[in-house]
Structure formats: structure tokens, C-alpha cells
Amino acid sequence: MLFRLENLSHQYSDGTLALDDVSLSFAAGERIALLGTNGSGKTTLLHHLNGILQPTSGKVYFEDKPLKYNSKSLLDLRKRVGFIFQDPNDQLFAPTVKQDVAFGPLNLGQPPDQVKKAVDEALTTVGMAEYAEKPPHFLSLGQKKRVALAGVLAMQPEVLIMDEPTSNLDPRATSEILHLLLRLNKESKITLLLATHDVDMVPLFANKLYILNKGKLVSEGSPAEMFSDAEMIRSVNLRAPRIAHLFEVLKKEDNLPIDKQLPLTIGDARKEILRLLSSQKTSKPEATSKRRNPAA
Ligand SMILES: Nc1ncnc2c1ncn2[C@@H]1O[C@H](COP(=O)(O)OP(=O)(O)O)[C@@H](O)[C@H]1O
Ligand SMILES: [Mg+2]
Numbered sequence: 001m002l003f004r005l006e007n008l009s010h011q012y013s014d015g016t017l018a019l020d021d022v023s024l025s026f027a028a029g030e031r032i033a034l035l036g037t038n039g040s041g042k043t044t045l046l047h048h049l050n051g052i053l054q055p056t057s058g059k060v061y062f063e064d065k066p067l068k069y070n071s072k073s074l075l076d077l078r079k080r081v082g083f084i085f086q087d088p089n090d091q092l093f094a095p096t097v098k099q100d101v102a103f104g105p106l107n108l109g110q111p112p113d114q115v116k117k118a119v120d121e122a123l124t125t126v127g128m129a130e131y132a133e134k135p136p137h138f139l140s141l142g143q144k145k146r147v148a149l150a151g152v153l154a155m156q157p158e159v160l161i162m163d164e165p166t167s168n169l170d171p172r173a174t175s176e177i178l179h180l181l182l183r184l185n186k187e188s189k190i191t192l193l194l195a196t197h198d199v200d201m202v203p204l205f206a207n208k209l210y211i212l213n214k215g216k217l218v219s220e221g222s223p224a225e226m227f228s229d230a231e232m233i234r235s236v237n238l239r240a241p242r243i244a245h246l247f248e249v250l251k252k253e254d255n256l257p258i259d260k261q262l263p264l265t266i267g268d269a270r271k272e273i274l275r276l277l278s279s280q281k282t283s284k285p286e287a288t289s290k291r292r293n294p295a296a
Pocket of ligand 2: 039042043044163
């Protein structure tokens with residue numbers, strides 16, 4: 001396992017128990033979503049994976065070794081595990097985009113020509129090369145998120161952790177960042193762990209979900225498994241993706257013979273509609289042949 005949390009609890013100094021005995025693990029190359037409503041403990045959990053926070057009790061293992069919290073160990077960890085904060089304003093601080101993205105590689109002591117190459121490549125990957133000389137605070141939120149991502153990619157991480165990667169983004173920026181993340185997972189084999197409460201977005205990228213509620217891990221499994229457990233989803237104040245809800249209504253109210261596994265994405269819905277249409281044709285051969293050849 002790449003990461004393993006063992007009975008992890010975290011209590012903040014004011015007494016809030018933000019994580020309560022959470023155990024989970026995931027392997028390299030996976031696309032994980034940490035799903036839960038606001039305040040369920042997602043950010044607190046993510047902050048344990050690169051040592052921003054330390055457990056009150058329990059342990060975090062990376063490649064089966066417990067995390068160590070001295071500065072050298074943390075630097076080694078953060079080279080491999082990139083973290084992107086929910087608010088890019090917490091991450092971007094240099095006078096220009098280029099300098100911001102260069103900060104990580106320079107900090108690792110890379111030579112200037114290698115840093116330049118890493119910065120150019122990272123900015124090209126996120127589609128922000130033409131903004132290299134701009135001050136980050138002039139950029140839109142979506143652009144800032146992409147620059148923050150470039151800053152992490154310039155370190156060539158193996159794992160990307162993103163806290164609410166699409167929150168407050170417009171539909172186009174959301175779709176761009178999702179496609180980019182999926183491409184990084186597919187082509188560069190980067191492990192993805194995203195925290196979100198966006199149930200419509202989750203089935204588009206995740207192969208596995210962890211559902212958090214009030215600091216506890218409530219359930220885990222594939223998106224199909226999780227969203228078909230209507231009772232559990234309701235109990236944690238989430239809902240199924242809208243497209244699944246539409247198909248549930250078509251099944252219950254309109255008695256359409258919808259598959260037991262409700263579609264979770266537009267792509268799945270399209271397949272299900274085509275399946276329904278073709279099964280209708282095969283179940284009424286006469287009607288079909290008449291329509292095709294009225295003279296027959
Ligand atoms: N620095 C902090 N001090 C005290 N309580 C905190 C702090 N940060 C978060 N919390 C509390 O911990 C719980 C989990 O918060 P958080 O991990 O931010 O959840 P999420 O990211 O799912 O919205 C919430 O009840 C929140 O109010
Ligand atoms: Mg959060």
C-alpha cells in the first residue's frame with residue numbers, strides 16, 4: 001500500500017475531535033475521492049498525509065513506513081506527495097507565476113537550467129505558459145488553481161493531493177482541471193486523492209470513494225457501490241449524482257426497465273438509453289419491421 005492510516009484521530013486544541021479512529025489505505029496509481037459534507041474532516045485528513053498535521057492518536061504510513069516529522073523527512077515526503085490547498089491564495093506568494101512555480105525545484109537545490117525546464121514543462125502542462133511573467137494575484141481563481149498545480153508538478157510528485165479542486169470554479173474551469181488530473185493519472189501514473197463534496201463530479205474521476213461524516217469513515221467502495229446505498233448516502237447528508245436521480249425517477253414513476261445499476265455520469269446514461277432503445281426494438285420485432293418497410 002502507498003498510504004495507510006491506522007486508527008487515526010485528530011483533536012484540535014479547542015477540543016474539536018475532527019477525525020475519529022479512521023483507518024484506510026490506498027495503492028499507487030489509484031484515483032481516490034474523499035467525500036463528505038462541510039466539516040466532515042476531509043481537510044484535516046489530507047493534512048495528515050503530508051505531515052502538515054500530526055495525529056493525536058493512530059499512525060500514518062507511507063510505503064509501509066510510519067511518517068517522521070523532522071524537517072528532512074518531511075521534505076523527502078513532500079517531494080513525492082504534492083499538496084494543493086483549497087484556496088490557491090494560501091499557496092501562491094511569489095511576484096510572478098514563473099517564480100512561484102520555480103520555488104519548489106529551487107528549494108530542492110536543482111540547478112538553474114533544470115529548474116527552468118521543470119517550470120516551462122509544468123506551466124505548459126497546465127496551459128498557463130503564456131502567463132509566466134504575470135503576478136499571480138492578477139489571475140482568475142481557475143488560473144490560480146492551475147498555477148498552484150504547476151508549482152506542485154514542477155517537483156514531479158508521485159501523489160497529488162487536492163483539497164476541493166473544483167470548488168468555486170466555473171463549469172469550463174472545472175472540466176479543464178478534471179481532464180488534466182485524469183491525464184496526469186493516466187500518462188504519468190500519478191496517484192490522485194481529491195477531497196470534495198461534489199457528488200456529480202466524483203464519478204467522473206474516482207475509482208474509489210471514502211465517505212467521511214463527523215470525523216468518522218462511514219463507508220468505502222466504488223462510486224457505483226457507494227451511490228447505490230441510498231440509505232447510507234442520505235444518512236451522511238449527501239445525495240446521488242443528478243443523472244442517477246433522473247434514472248431513478250424514470251424507473252419508479254415511469255416504469256422504464258432501467259438497469260439495477262443506475263448511471264452516474266452522462267456517458268453511462270447515454271449507454272443505458274441506447275440499451276433501452278435497442279431492447280425495445282428487439283422486443284417488438286413486428287412494429288420495427290413495419291416502420292422500416294411500410295410496404296411489407
Ligand atoms: N484549526 C482548527 N481548530 C479547531 N477546529 C477546527 C480547525 N480546523 C477545522 N476544525 C473543525 O474540525 C472539523 C473538520 O473540519 P475540516 O477538516 O476542515 O472538514 P472539511 O474539510 O470536511 O470541511 C470541523 O468541525 C471544523 O470546524
Ligand atoms: Mg475542507
